[in-house]
Amino acid sequence: MLKASLLLPLMCISIFAYEFRCPQLEQTTSCKCRGTFEWWNNRNVSILNCSAVSLQTIPNLYGDQSSYAITKLFLNGNNLTRIKANEFLPLQQVNEIDLSRNLIETLENDSLSLVSRHLTRLVLEGNRIALDQGLWFLRGLQTLNELVLDSNTIQNEYHTLPGILFRDLQLTSLRKLSIKNCGISKVTPTAFLGLDQVEELDLSYNYLESVPEAIMSMKRLKKLVLYDNNIDIVSGHSFRGLSHLSEIDMSLNMMTNIEDDAFEGLEDSLKELKLYSNMLSAIPSSSLRKLRKLHFLVLSKNNIHFIQDNAFNGIPNLKMLELDYNPLIYYNEMFSGLEDTLETLTLRATKLTSFPVNALINLRKLTDLDLSLNQITKPVGIGRLALKNLALARNNIVSVSPLAFSGLSRSLSLDLDNNNITNISFLLDVTPCSFSYLDLVGNPVRCDCDTERIINSGMILGIGGTCSLSNGLTYELNSGSTSGVIQHLTQKCNTTEKTLNCVNMQFLSTSSAATPQTTFVFIFVVALLFVTVS
Template structure:
């Protein structure tokens, strides 16, 4: 049973004796009758962001101690006595104390009885450790710990000693813990016995350097997030120690170059994010060592200039499936650029001043599934290079300079989902989509399309979905025909003309048929196989089965 605090509190008396899976009283600040909470069995309770100190303090005293999940985020009624009383909830597996101005002294021995606690959030508190006792003793089952914005010093080797012996801890988040100038991270994990830690986040800490032994003690780490810091090079402390990494995020730093064989020891790395740095090129063997593992590489929003200087590094990445080089300064993609990445499935080249050539996708014609070519200043679709790609699922040409879609503008292009959003398109030829194999989904959101006449000549069920959100659609008899016939799959959009303003296109068929009574429209639907089935044919088909059934039934009666 799920109950929200916004429900009628007079009905809460009916809860007595029931088992409630989730009770949400977040930000209610109401005075609730305490008798209804006596021995109430709740699995998950949320009383976060409440300011009624006395009422909610007593609620915690009344409910049954079988509670397993408790959210006390920004609960201003918290005090040392309230926290101490939490110890009776020995079955807790999740606890959030985020944003309560807590410190180590207030916490005291709060967690001493939480032997089953798996997920603890202490973000936005003040936990700079200066005590000899350890308030985290007893959390032998803890697996996830959030310590974002807790004023923990990352340049003091003793800052994390309170985490010592959390041998089950798998995920640790230390984001936003440095508000001062740039820092150098010291060994924080050595001798803390954090043998199970596999995920660590150190985002937004103004980290400029790491000591070479900074990650000693957590060599088993698999996922590391160092985004939004001040790193100028890839830390040697990462590449020389953390050999088990599968995911490394170095986005939004100040890295300007990659050295030869930077990642040669990270032979298990699957995902590498170098987005929003200052890289303009990299040497031939920058990614040597990642050839059998790396599947996703994000180099977007750097200073890559294209040509031989960025392609050469890809030669060591035959396992690459996803490549993002969007928003750089790449003009030329040579005909041998992807020869060594024959399994590439997703390519994003958006936001580059590209000069299109016929063979620019050579090497990945049969593997590519998703292609993003947004914001490249395109005024005409480069048909020849796109026609070479044989197995596209998604083609995104949004945010370019196409103002109209002329006849056969995508002829020969093979894609199941085509995105043409945010381009001020106002005119579409009736033959615009001729030369494409259906069924397709087309997304034309945020343009200036007012008429649906471009659909009149299309083959039934050629479109499986047509999205026209945020277009100035005039709902006339053409729109009625499109909506009522069922020939065009799922059409999404709203009318703007006075009689139908705000009304969905799919609604006008049933409500306004009298306005187009002279229009000859056959209705039906598109089957899963893309075949159009008219209502008349369906009726005849059903009638045929009814006649057969009656004949068979009559024969059985005669025989008997």
Template sequence: MARAKSIALALVVVLCQLILLTAGYAFRNCIEDPVQRKTFSCIYRRQSNISALVGDLPFWAETLNLSNNYLHTLPPHSFPHLHQLRILRIDHNHLQIINAFAFYNLGQLETLNLSSNEINHLPSSAFSGLLNLTELILSRNVLETLSLDIFSGLPILNFLSLQGNHLDNFSQIAASVAHLHRLNKLDLSSNYLQSLQHSSSLPQSLTILYLCKNWLVKLACEPNLLSSVKLLDLSYNKKLQSAALQGLNLKNITYVRLRYTRVSPDNLLSLTNVNPGHIDFSGMSLSNKFKLEELCKLLKSRKKKLHKLILQSNEIQNLENVTFSNCPIITGAVDLSHNRLKSTDCLYFLKGQNYLTDIIVEHNVLTSLMSCQKLNFSFPKLTRLSYRYNRILYIRPFAFKQTVRIQTLNLNINNIAYMDHKALRGLNHLTTLRLDNNLLTDIYEDSFEDLYNLQILNLRNNRISVIFSKTFHNLNHLRILDLGGNKISQFQHWAFFGLNNLTNLYLDHNHLKEIESRHFGPLQATLQVLDLQQNLIRYLPNSTRSPFQNLTKLKDLKLGGQIPSGMKLLPHGFFHGLNSLKSLYFTNNQISSFQTDAFDDLTSLEFLSLDNSGIGMVQLHPGTLKNLRKLKRLSAENMGIESVSADVFGNLTELQVLQLPHNAIRTVDQALLNHLPNLRYLDLHECPISCTCSNTWLQNWTKINYNVQIVYLYNLDCPDLPGSKFYNFDIEVCYLDLGLYLFVSTSAIIFIFSVLPLLYVKLYWNLKYSYYVFRSWFGERWRKLHDEEEQCKYDAFISYNSVDEQWVLDQLVPNLEGKETSLRLCLHHRDFEPGRDIVDNIVNAVYGSRKTLCIVSQHYLRSEWCSLEIQLASYRLFHELRDVLLLVFLEPIPESQLSAYHRMRKVMLKKTYLQWPGPDCSDPTRAQELFWNQLRRALGSSNSSPHREDEKGEWSKENNFANQQVKDDTLYYLMP
């Protein structure tokens, strides 16, 4: 049977994992904490079904919070695959029914919180399988009874809270916990217990027992029931009499509370064996001096020394000088909080208690602290003095002369409007001073003059408007200075002089309009935390000097929420100098546009919050975050960002958390995620992500991605498809036609690239020959229809390199223009129009001449201008079907060199070309004469057809004659 259950459980786990793999890294109702991994929060999801909350959670979850939902029932095996869970919270739901084996398989669970529900019954097997549970909280439910074996499966339970239920049978409770041999703390407060009558004993391990706020009248228990208890709280049992404690063994009690019962101190001491030094005498009606004096005498008779004396909530109004003179020596604290004291009279009532370490007079009605300059006694051991929550209006000079060795002084939450310059004189051992939440308007140069050992000074929430020069000049050891919540609008020169070790400075919620680097001069070597939130700071565009340029050690800076409507503008270089900054809070500022260099100086930044810092639609320009390569967490909620691109966020290679909820984002750049290799958490909820084909990749990515958590993916609506969700909108339409088109196009391309090479190899020359034969035939017919040729300005445009200019002037021009032919030639240096663009001149020369004569040499081939000229002439030859191009080679050029000049080789293949006879031929004169005759004939031929049969016959004759009279290398005619 056990094996079958194990197999079934394994199958369930595998099924859950398959579901997870299908869904990618996103959860329907939960969020995994990006910092504390394996911690999941599923609060405020309005879910009534436990499977809807935890069904898609991964098996590795260790902490799970399901509070503030609408759960009504936990069925058996509610968490089948979460076998690694250690902490589970299901508080503040509407749970009424927990079925047997509801928590089965949670063998690693250590803490279970079921408080604030409506549970009225627990089956015997409700907690079966929780072998490692140490803390069970069932407070604020409606339990009336407990089955005897309800906790039998919790062998190592340490803390059990049943506070705020409807339990009235202590014997039943004792029986249910009797076997919990490791139970240390049991909370039964706020139930309906009337007695401690029992049939079973409490575990010997139980040391803390809360029974306050019940209906206890008598205890009716065996004397040793509470023998192992050390902390016992019986307060607020208003009918509990002293006699109820008679005979109880309370010798191990270290703290007992009997506030607001009918137990009197004298009866408690006389009827029980409790140690007097371990009794809390709060709320025991010790309101007048006679009762206090009697208590002191009684304590002194029982004990010579007392560790602490707690006298809270006794309605004490006055304490005379001799009130505590009869008390034993108190070596710890005297607590007089929650009384009605109007004055302490320099603590004269405690005179002689030289071993006191703490005096606490909080929540009274003190109105002033008088001067104690003339006193001749002190408290040499006193280290802490607290006057919080009083009505103190002013403090006189030398008010603490009798407590000069204190280290902590709490004067916060009073009405202090005036503190004398000498009020704190002599407190040179003080390390912590709290003056927050008062009405102070001014602090002076000598206010803290003697506090040279002070480390923490809290002046928050007063009415200080100016920090005067050298106010803190003697506080060389001060580490934390809190001036937040005041009305500070300016700092005088040297305001922070002397604060050579200050690390934390809080100036938030003041009236500062601007800050300058000079203000922080003495702090530049030590300041690490600076809070400037909620001020009036604003800068103009021409502001260039950074107020932080000297704060090279600053690690945490808060600039959020400048009033009334944000900073509006970040000047150039505003953060210059903050090379060590780790965290920047820039929330609730209405910046219209962030300049591309706004954050360039923050090269060490790891956390950046820009929440609510935009006006309308904010455009983050490419490069704005380019230097934040160490950034690990970026929050930019509700900034009106419209797009998320790699140009903006692509440099954040260390980014782990990207929070962009409540923006106007419709698409996400697909390339972005490739630039963020360490991203683990992406929050886009409440963004109108478009459910169109442009986002199909994102939908697919969310299904196969296992590294980046998409927050509330299943709640992303489709703004363009009402009623649809982004994670499952129909993407078939995006691939149906596209796939067909891709198939057809790729098939055609493959076919073409397969067939063309075959055709080229097999039929190229046949096709080309046929083409030229047809074009020659067609050109001849066209010439016969058009006898007249177009009129041109020149007979020939001479294309040559300047190096060959001498040959052109000495040989070519005289033989073509000086003879009987009188041809009109176009030469660069002579006929180009001065001042006109060289390209325009070349174009006009080519198209204004019947033919183009190219004088080819090695220099010609290396000239860019010559290349342009032959390309233009070739265009007319090949595309306009005009026989306009003639080639003359001044020197032999190997074909290997011509192979790089594709167009020239193409011309040579289809056209006759001439080569100038060199000096090494047998008869240079005859060869040159023949050369000029043939060149003149070529220049005088018609442009109509590049292949004329009559000319071809004549050229062949003369070529044969030349072969007989001159060596073969003198003159070449190469026909196609």
């Protein structure tokens, strides 16, 4: 009740809009003005939205006094070609300007100087700005926190981002820099001088063939994204001196080799490494060793067949591992070294034909497992793992044995969508409340008396999917919307009373599959003892 009483005032504040309009601008242009109050940082926000209204010039803002209070200006999706000096003069309080998806080739050197006092975010994506011809229009934006230069151009013959491009611009507050999809093949080693405070750099969708040496001047860098380039080898000492770097994404490259000392210097900082969709044929164990803080590793969609012995030794805190779309060969203890750390494992589309319980049994901390998009026909041994969430979607499962859940130690969320399961009577022979949720969407489940018992008894907390009658009619399995199927089934089945409430009932662990009748007796005996003692 206390939490609800505290939340209500916040909800009221969040929808409050204070009175703010730009009547003259709304009459003379297609722009719209509105004011809001951001309760999370306790400030008024005045927005002038001139996006996608075919503007060829910035609208005249001088005649409307309310322009001086505008904090966000959206001019994206127009036909602007040039930004002149003094055009933003009445916007001295603005902290965000979006000029993306125009035809801008030139921003005059003083075009942004008058908004430099408060401007924190500038978006120039999707224009025709030649980045290698100089960025002097940015000079003096000392409050700028985020700069987006994506999808602009490089005009020099070698598609090189030139040196000292940012050095003298005084961007002392810049934390996020994005230069995606600009056709960059090389970066001059001195290109990022002057960006000492940048924490996130995104160079995705370019043509880089190696990790650019220029990043070594960005001593506070925490996140580096090199997604979708042409990097084939990560050389030794590629991240030298970047002791704060915690996240690297080099997915969708052409990587065949990562040298042993590639990540040297990141032993106590690197937490996330994404190498999705490369050409690696093995776990790069030598280069990963000693990464003491690494907790998330993505190696999906490479060409890894066999995980070598002790491949994960030396990564003592790895909690999440993705190996999807690799043609893996499974064997016992293939995940050696991760027994007491790994919590989440995804093995989608790895050509599995059976449930790999022996390869997983030693992963004592494993709670989330995704085996979707494989060819598993009969899941077995699920109860031997201490899982909370298991995904077996889009396999070849026709039937499920209750013995698969023997020994289950906690309630399980099980995703079986888009298999070929017709009968769900296995639920009647599994300990009640074994499933926190069961997803059966896309399965040809039959509506029968077992279905009625499962729905009406309350033995499962939540179930998704449909069942079909012999006449072709289809009904939702969710008990909240099954009146149609229940009315039909109760005409030929004995109506089952609801005897369980899985919301309030604690899951009972058993070493073998228990019947509902067994559990009812257990509960009755416990209740009887309680009454006797009282």
